[in-house]
Each structure stands twice: as C-alpha cells, then as structure tokens.
Amino acid sequence: AQRVTQPEKLLSVFKGAPVELKCNYSYSGSPELFWYVQYSRQRLQLLLRHISRESIKGFTADLNKGETSFHLKKPFAQEEDSAMYYCALSGHGDDKIIFGKGTRLHILP
C-alpha cells in the first residue's frame, strides 16, 4: 500500500539555521514525489517535485530510493518559510496523489 510518513508535526528552527523536513514513503514501484506548502491564509500549492530536480525558494529535495525518503532541505531558514509542509506521492501510472499528515515549520526570529 502507498503511504507517506512525516514524523514531525512541528519543527521550530531559528532564522538563518538549516532546515530539514523529513518524509518517508512506502511504495513498491517507482513513485513520483512532491512537496506541497500552505502559507497562512493561503491555498495549498505545489512547492517542488523530484522529477524536476529544481530548487524553489532555496528549498531542495532529493529522492533516496534506498532509504525511501524525500527530505526537504534549505540551508538558511527565512521567516517567510513558516508554513505547513506536506509531502505527497503518486504511484507510477497512478492518477491519485496521496499526502502525508504534514509538518508545521515555525521559523524563530
């Protein structure tokens, strides 16, 4: 069965410190993985996807198939990074996207 696990409900990080939001997944085939973000009073929106190998707002995420992980990282946290972050997975050839429970990132001044 497909599953996405985000072990931290809340992560507090000082401004300027590195950020790592953990995501582990369970899927028997080759998944597509994504990070979605929801800023205060805004809609849920796509942040980045592993297939694009992109860096968005300083965030990157590397798919580690051996560890079945897709952790989100940023070297220097900014106050505007405070938000809810959801890791999401789509199975190869599948239509639906499933989400983890989310991690609230709180950047401390």
Add this chain to the structure above:
Amino acid sequence: GAGVSQSPRYKVAKRGQDVALRCDPISGHVSLFWYQQALGQGPEFLTYFQNEAQLDKSGLPSDRFFAERPEGSVSTLKIQRTQQEDSAVYLCASSLLSRGGNGELFFGEGSRLTVL
C-alpha cells in the same frame, strides 16, 4: 475565474442532513480531485475525475458519499445523512492534464463542514 472556486466556504449541518459541496475548477483543466482534510491531518484522497469520467472513487469512506462531474467541468460532492465524523474541510483540486499533471494540483480554498 483565476483559480479553483469552492462553495459554500462554510457549512453547518445537523446530523442526518444531506449536504452538497460545489467545485468550479480552472477552465480547461482535465483532472479534478476531491480530498477530505480532518483537523490536524493531511488531505485524504476521496475521488478523481478525468473530464466527466470518475476514474477512481476508492477513497470515498461510505456509500453516503457521492461525487459527480456531469459535463466535465463543475463537480459536486454530496454527503447524505451526515454524521459527526464527516466534519472536515473538503478540498477540491484541478489539474491541466490527466494523471494529476505530473503532480501540479491547483487547490481551492476548501469547504469547511461542521456536523452538529
């Protein structure tokens, strides 16, 4: 419109009432998804449409839940005989392409349902 529009934004229902939640996707988007998000949880997949065809309804929690998209545009999620456990935010998302458009779902603001 500029984005996915959902109505009503807030709905309070007495237990046992039927409710209907509407979603207007971005014009031209092929795929439409419904998710249920309980307090403190992530979005849980309910059902998926490609145009007017409902291709996956594996996430609908019971036969009290029904979704339709008759003309391949607007969609309605109907919940019959609401129960307290149905209280949640119902999110609609659309995508330009089939298969979730490589993951880029555009979400509405959600409809918050409270069942008393």
